[in-house]
Amino acid sequence: MNAHPTPGDATTALASSRQRTLALTDCLDEDELLRQHSPLMSPLVWDLAHVGNQEEIWLVREAGRLPALRPDLDRLYDAFRHPRAARPALPLLPPDAARRYLRQVRERALEVLDAAVFDTEDGRSADGQDPLLARGFVFGMVAQHEQQHAETMLATHQLRSGPAVLDAPPPPPAGPDATALPREVLVPGGPFTMGTDTDPWALDNERPAHTVDLAPFWLDTVPVSNADYQEFIEDGGYADPRRWSPQGWAHRQRAGLEAPLFWQRDGRAWLRRRFGRTEPVPPSEPVLHVCWYEAEAYAHWAGRRLPTEAEWEKAARHDPATGRSRRHPWGDADPAPDHANLGQRHLQPAPVGSYPAGAAPSGARQLIGDVWEWTSSDFLPYPGFTAFPYPEYSEVFFGPDYKVLRGGSFGVDPVACRGTFRNWDHPIRRQIFSGFRTARDVTPGEAR
Template identity: 45%
Template structure:
């Protein structure tokens, strides 16, 4: 009886993986559907890869980990490894690579997926001891990798040269008539558990779970809105040297920016914004988006605040003091739904602050998951007891002072690639990402 139960659970896991793989691949293909050949192979911005490289890299990564890294497996296209090596080929040179044409790419993805599924069907999860296969770890990693590249592709499409990107995905209307949400939440001093000890479905940089003590602090009940950031713009914040660090001021003066990316003025001087092909007047109640870490830091100085630390952010999002446990999502441990957070490209833009009351965290913070990735003050460093798994190049080589952490996901993030413990990171000058922030202060 016990053996049959274990086998049934293994079969259910296998079926779920196959279903999730099919859904993830269809989303990738749907994103590519409106694109012409030149759109796929053009380098729309030096910060980003040609979209065709991202697509091929999805397949190469899947072959490497879903076939070659597993016992009793062969190879399919090892000759493509060097071309799709993200470390050897930085984004700035990927347009020079001999990328396969559109049909070859699609055939490549199909052949790799067929081989991965064939290998999956021979996996005995009920008795498997290989670390990549325990609890389906490697398949969850492959899914998240494709999800993350979907968002990377959307970043590129927002930068697209020529006509703006018009998705064929059906878009949903975002919630309207939202209650006004503003102010700060007071968090008392105390301990909480940060990170996770889970292995399958998470990345190595999220481990290990460890106790953190925080003094009392205050954190924004919601992300900073366009209306709030506009006050900084109108007050000459981009021209006020006193609000910027030395690095931030050097970036501002060199780049000559005077507003968030994708803000522009109409013929009457009013502010407009663009998200893909959606252009309209600046909505003052939506979270500000496409700002870099330096802009976030300067705004915080302008209002007498600061950015939250990574630990402060996670405690406000995850810690349920009544139950003395960390939650998987701000709303609890149940899966995402469209009533809880703006994820999964629902409307191809941010929703107004206060749009998701059913997604509020235990301390009362809104929209800590979805809408905008939130910059925090912390550098991207390892947790106590960190062990790289299954490879150094995901997290370990990026630890240090060069990168700042972002939390919470954005409207472009797939639900399977975000949770309270998920850690994103980027250079503090990056603005093409779907990034915003919330403020914090000492008490």
């Protein structure tokens, strides 16, 4: 997204998010949309109407000051009022009614967009402009919200049983240099700018920009692969409490963890289930569907650690040649297909070492796309944080109960993925498209 989005950018973002929502729901019959495929997830029909309700609240009512279309739906589709496990018992809109509601809301939202003024000619926000409308923020927020639900709905598809209904071509193979990459890259110490004050559609938890001073560290060049993770399994990693934190070991025992979610043994080999298909686990792909405790245990087994959130962002954004922080690892340009695996184009991670055009100045690859990467950090506010436009987006989640994930997965859209974007979840979660890479401190005598 450029620094000064246009109404055309907002139109494109809203249309793309709706196209994704419908593609993930129109492929299933009414029974499948109404069913709860896992207590961890909502019925897909709930997501379908929820994104419309949020669009009505923020674009039609708040930004457009237009009369409410369906105020009776606000409580029904309030994510904080009804936990996911309880949503099937609610009087939800049936699929056809939900789709009609989406169309009605979008018609009104586009009326608001047609009348909106994003910026003055010199790129500044108009004097006295509602901050929701400045640089089209509210349109970007709503598009991101719907795309985030599209990734959640994709996770529901992965959890559902039954025949496959989604299909996509595999990602391209890694280039010839992938096997020659160094295992780790050195990220120099010193200050860098973390977060942003300038990205027009950045969300509240990405702000404000602030300086963080880090010691030098080593970071894996690529995410941990399935082959790497199988070594941990075969070495008894799941059976050795010395590899786990006390909390992690207690969870491993309680949940019966023995391998990543959706893996199963087939003799000496491993198979996985992926969107209704069973296939061999590809050794060169980043490991997927592991929780934070599993990532932590692997890192300890490997004699390493998970990077902090600040370390991850410095490796992804800091350019030592200029001293500035980029929007993405490759620069400020929007993601292109040769930069990263995003947007549900492939429905699986690309092999490790892919996307050399998307490499960061540090030399690390695939920091954006493929898999969300667990960090060691709790989800906390940045210094000077201000909730906007409502505390329930970020503020209510701050604290030690949530760990930060960075980078985005193949299931996330580019509009909801950038070098400053912060995701978070409970450390036990595995249904999300999560992987990781490891880090280590620079030891005395190593290059600095």
